[in-house]
Amino acid sequence: MNDASFMRWICDACGYIYDEAKGDPDSGLAPGTRYADIPKDWECPLCGMKKSDLRLLPEAKPAVASRPAASAAGKSALCKGGDEYVVIVGAGIAGWSVAEAIRRREPTRPVLLVSACPGLVYPKPAISMALAMNKKPEDLVDTDAAGKAAELNIEVRTDTRIVKLDTRRRRLTTVRGGIQYGKLVLALGAHQRVLPLDGDAADDVARVNDLGSYKQFRAKLTPEVKHITILGAGLIGCEFADDMTSAGFQVTVVDPADRPLQSLVPRAVSAELVSRLAHKGVDWRLGSTMLSLAKATKGYKAVLDDGCSVQTDIVLSAAGLIPNTQLAAKAGLAIDAGVAVDNTMRTSAEHVYAVGDCASLAGQVFAYIEPIRRQAEAIAADIAGARERFMPLPPLVKVKTPTMPISVCKPSGAVADDDWVAIEENGDSLHFEIAGPDTIAGFALAGDVASQAGGHYRRLGGQTQAA
């Protein structure tokens, strides 16, 4: 339980929360260290943003006497919702962010959060940095679902999978009985794309998209495991490659693209990342596709489309995310890239919202922390009758590769490499911009200048605020 006088600050780029009560002991900040006393050169331990880029977290208002917090967790298993309830489906960052946003506006509105998973609260971006930080999966957990629900004075049902949504009757069918809603928020998340693969070990490919699957993956990292193959050189693939080489594993990265982070950064940034990670030992197999994975005497034998084979102990797929839309599609909601929403995050069904990795606005999914939090605010506002629209600004993306930190803010849609203009380009600092009509339309910062992203993002009108 936090001391009421301590405050919490959030890094919008990665979701890290600096809690004054807990400090940041890994960086030498003892519990109780006030934000004001953090040295200026401190950086977010997850993504490297500056102290001044943290934003003071508005705390949830205290529970009112008529809905005592103590009863929330205890009654949770029985809560069947009701017409007065906001029911949130999903306990990822998006689901919990909506619960927090509703509580800030409406201390007494009945809220029920339902999750198929155990609902643990943790900063998901930390997963791809856990090995290098020497953290076990359980070390990443801030609090459990019951604790968070009690803190927010909401009700929660974990390990409860939804099997059907009936928007006409405003009813959810779950594996544990029905739930009635007044307003419904779908925070269904996304799942890892499954690449077609031949061979008797195709099903052994690991996929990590939450703490539960990460825990399973870590359990596979026995002392015999020396070599890991990562499928995908996007953001998650590159972060894992850096993390795993830092932890002493040999890593091969396979991707059909000819460079990592192809859709995100200028070619020169990709090239520098390739070079630095190769120096750390990463074996890049770019322009390649894995065709098959077969069990071998020890580990696996993977065959690539260039005819090469790779002897490996584990294959981890990081080939991109696909929004979870099945429940919504079956209920007849409009789907495009995800569950289609408007600027208020309303779906095509009355009283139903969607948020986070499962939602798409004008065909675009906003799968990063900062826009998800603004989406959550828009939903809480709309439910409270206040209508604050979600502005689909290009998100600030931090690629958490400590070997070469990268911050990028790219306009939506494809960007030609020629559109990136080099402002600074030397071995330690890479700074590229995309010109816009008034100011810049995007930027990419890598190396020593990556921590300056907050200032550039504000030039674009982004939400990161100097404290």
Ligand code: FE
């Ligand atoms: Fe951060």
